[in-house]
Amino acid sequence: MTVSEARKASVAEDARVSPSEVDAIISGSHGDPFRVLGVQEASDRLLARAFVPHAETLDVFTLAGEPLGELQRTNDSGFFEGPVTIKTRQPLKYRARNAGGEWWVTDPYSFGPVLGPMDDYYIGEGSHLRLFDKLGAHVIEHEGAKGVHFAVWAPNARRVSVVGDFNEWDGRRLPMRLRRDTGVWEIFVPDIEAGRAYKYEIIGADGARQPLKADPFAFRSELRPKTASVTDWQPAHEWADQGHREYWQKADARRQPISILEVHAGSWQKREDGSFLSWDELADRLIPYAVDMGFTHVEFLPISEHPYDPSWGYQTTGLYAPSARFGEPEGFARFVDGAHLAGLGVILDWVPAHFPTDAHGLAHFDGTALYEHADPRQGYHPDWNTLIYNFGRKEVLSFLVNNALFWAEKYHVDGLRVDAVASMLYRDYSRKEGEWIPNEQGGRENWEAVRFLQDMNKAVYGTHPGIMTIAEESTSWPKVSAPVHEGGLGFGFKWNMGFMHDTLQYLARDPAHRKYHHDEITFGLVYAYSENFVLPLSHDEVVHGKGSLLAKMSGDDWQKFATLRAYYGFMWGYPGKKLLFMGQEFAQRAEWSESRPLDWWLLDAPAHEGVRRLVRDLNFAYREVPALHARDCEPEGFQWLIGDDSQNSIFAWARMAPDTAPVAVITNFTPVVRENYRVPLPKKGKWREIVNTDAESYGGSGVGNNGAVEAVEDGNGAAAWLTVPPLATLILELEA
Template identity: 75%
Template sequence: MRKPRTAATKARPVEAAAGDVKAIVAGTHGDPFAILGVQAAGDGFVARCFIPHADTAVAFTLDGSEVGALTRRDAAGFFEGRVDIDRRQPLRLRVANTGGAWWVTDPYSFGPVLGPMDDYYIAEGSHLRLFDKLGAHLIEHEGAKGFNFAVWAPNAKRVSVVGEFNDWDGRRHAMRNRKDTGIWEIFIPDVDPGKAYKYEIVGARGVLVPLKADPYATRSELRPATASVTASPSDHAWGDAAHRAHWSGADARREPISIYEVHAGSWQRRDDGTFLSWDELADRLIPYVVETGFTHIEFLPISEHPFDPSWGYQTTGLFAPSARFGEPEGFARFVDGAHRAGIGVILDWVPAHFPVDAHGLALFDGTALYEHADPRQGFHPDWNTAIYNFGRREVVSFLVNNALYWAEKFHVDGLRVDAVASMLYLDYSRKSGEWIPNEQGGRENLEAVRFLQRMNKEIYGRHPGVMTIAEESTSWPKVSQPVHEGGLGFGFKWNMGFMHDTLQYLAREPVHRKHHHNELTFGLLYAFSENFVLPLSHDEVVHGKGTLLSKMAGDDWQKFATLRAYYAFMWGYPGKKLLFMGQEFAQRNEWSEARPLDWGELAHPPHKGVQSLIRDLNGLYRSRPALHARDCEPDGFEWLLADEADTSVYAWLRKAPGENPIAVISNFTPVSRSGYRVPLPAAGAWREVLNTDAADYGGSGVGNAGAVEAQKGGGGAAYAEVTLPPLATIMLELVAK
């Protein structure tokens, strides 16, 4: 029942002040929600709207009842008039001009979506559902369906949503300022999914900032376009409960983890050279990873980024899977498909820095918001990028929420955190005078330390099946130790020293290796100081570094033999494994993001042999707990021969409680050695479970006829006379009695 009004009341319209009208039309009003929409007027209500190009406007309730015609106060499209309603409520407007009529649901007649508890937790920096609140979300609100937009821009004078739905006119959808938090929001009815949008921001000095993409956008346009895109909530029906249950209850340090590192845009491509979609990648990549025996796929960053040669490491859309590979739901299907096949998915994650592209985070509201204002803190000289301000709670919340977002919304199994060393040291890649010490006068970035600890605590606390892996190249202590023990809280750390030392050693001619024997033994002095992943990553096969095959010394036969020996050495070495795509079949050409891998090389036996070896190494590693269950603990390793420098032979034992031990023996000279005495922990038969010189792998076929017999020696020790093939690694497993 509408409230009756007297004739006197009807004749007394309450007009907006001329200055307010002028400011609304100009897009300079500081609080449009105080003027537009439904406002109290005497004992009734007045409706006001700004709709450019309209000549007339009539107001209706959402149920279709006409409640009043509005008068045009300004030729630009400002309308107002009394409406026959008894309470504030959303209105729809029937507007028209000489070209026709159309409907507009008035966004200013709706109340806010965010609530006081959101304000409280946002201000406190403890909100862990920001990805459900900020950005653009399709919702039902006060009887209408549309998108709620919310963005943090505390120093802005005005923030507007602009897009296809309002002709990119920043006057149309100026947002409500939640002053306590610096969040701006507006609910815009009738906006459909799939619409491009950005934020138009007037900075504190009244100057327009370049149009900004949404930091929390879950979908983006395909480059070179840079707008965010409205997206429907995912309706994907996940079928990976068994996979997630396994990992949430497992100790990852004691699980087999063999990672295939992939650049999604260049693993394979369509015949016309364009990128595969996530569904096409799922059809090809997942079966390939299953066949080759890896346990995980690790993608170089897949978040939206404008520049292909950055490989994704200069991201402008941390919450949006790149449009290069289709819609975000495609990535969800990929992860689910991988999980159903028993394969985990790890994402390369970049919280260290961001590019300064005009549409990105740099100077977001006209001020250094996400970055430091001082370039000695806020600019990265190596990459010409901005550095996040880890001392600002809103920035920390943004990054922590992003980590949680990938774990929750896309079920990823892990985050490999890029460039951690650059975050930890204030003087990273800087000369004296180019950096600012911390409050204690030191070079450690204590704010970044606190951020990393918080991120790891939240990830492991809320998603116990998800692992975090640090790319950290220094000797910072306790990277992979718990926060409560003073660590950074990562699950694992990349062992950069292993990669450097082993590749340096194998690049030497075999005759010289005896003089550098400790390059392969030194790593065992610290092998259990962290939970290590052994990486042979993309960084080693780009920028003129060649490929792993080309790094090996000798002629072509020796290069293949040495590479096979190296892979088995690595798979037998304590630590989880990571291999960049293409290296599993010994690609000859250096990797480039601009072209697919050289799959035609698999037609040649040496390349096929290396691929077969990787498959068998992964199978052995996964099936033998002695090779993985104590990867991160010293009781899983024991030297058998550490000082055989003259022959460049290395031998050790891998073991786990209650499991048959495995001896790993490498000969890094091209000399076949028969009757080579190797100490072993027990007499009896030791089966040769792997030999990289096997003819099936492209080797010469020298070996031990499937087994050796260990004899008891003096003092109760045992030994075996073993044939060591040239440039090869063998593995011997004790036969259970």
């Protein structure tokens, strides 16, 4: 027997690794590769084993470059083993050779785990609030080497491997270590860096290979139609927005002026070739525009990674990754910072209500219904052909709560508008009898979703003072915007869907018929203070055949413009924060489509430019006059002046706030000028006209009161006799 043969025999005897285990390593079916590969103990020595396809020889070194011997190739597939001249376990690297040359491999199986017992404890409990620092793909330094730590939750998988451009997408190369207490798989892969494409290859409990899965915690994804995740890529941005953040941390958002421009980042404007603007290009154009228009915030339709453009981002496959459509993640960080330096807040549309069925996403992630319910009566959304998160599973709840915290921490966003809350709250949402499962009490409430929303709001507000959460909730679920400790869901605000529906329905009517539907306007004040409301004229009202806001108004073109201007004046004078979808601030004529930019050329027409000027002036009046915003959410800030003149379709009310002059809002929703019309006012004195939506500069007829009216005592209290323009809103402020 030769020396080499004797050495092989010794290794084989000491190692006690069976041929079947070697075959399992080579085939990628071994249940615990860390028990076989890397540095292993064998009686009185340490052995090293490695699987390096294509290698013909393998020399062993310490990370510092000290030679430790040569491993023996035991078969043609690239399995090597042999003793190493070290006394204690430590990371190793190999010099591999074949006929084509040589290359270096640092052995991932010679490293210990990265996650620790406290991670296991908090992950297992579902209370980990730094999950995005632990799961996913993070560039770190570990045991003397730099590389990427991968970790993913897949408790029912038989095997999980990292595959990517660094291992020929071969799932046999980097099978991961299972932390059995949590179902998390992890591996540290040395010698790779940020910017590498990867996915997870998952073998389910039944032995079936799943479609390659993107990382649920990936911070960056490839540009569609590619679907791989990209390693690390946290925003390496030096923030300069401390002043902005400190202001909102100390402010009561309910008493601040909040006027939101809702934006679809892909179609606000486009490049000449029709492609999307980058975040930096959007920053150069959108931030100055929104600031000049007087908006306090921009709210983006979902910007998380999503495969299908016409979903507008509402079917996301990468909740932690800003979409690659707009460039690298740092670009979004620069946008937010730039917006903050200009005094503009940034709100994200956030979608925890459902997720798509795309094969590379969360669906059937580890071969089982992991993130979704197995029963389609709970786990399938009939409206959108999507899946529903299993809010009763603590790991899913933690995944979502951590995502809300992630956007607040890593990108400094000012708020999250939570989409489709009603679809989460009700088990029978959009379902017929027999298509849903009642709760334990036999009711329709989804108490698991309620707990999730409460936990999310507690975590966000508890760790990031200054942020706001806004619910799109279309039913009368009680206390949506009340604190959790008072039995509420804990949101800061709720969209007032009733306001949007009733007012648009009213204004679509012929002015001659509006007097018969007066309560469509007055009814909203019955519940105006039941929640902290945002008044939304959102994207949902200008798509799917609904037409633009301008098109919804009754009458000929002149009446449509006049009515829209009156409506905006009415809305900016109405209690509640404001939201307007992009393009509606200049009366976009066409229905919105994500496939084309807004019709900016319309601003060359005086009527459209007039609407833009009005919205700008309304925003600045709303911001500068405390009575218009400081009690938006409290009933003492509102008083009816005229609520019952259905014959003339006139509405008037006062807005008030402590230690400031009151404001009167008067709206005429008929095309008839009302002259010498008595309006009761809170106090006598001179009332200055700060907005007249019929002004010629806005495209109106110029009817008004020469800029001011005088209120006098007439036996029935203070009142002014004024001219009310046709299809117009007046906003008057008492002069000090």
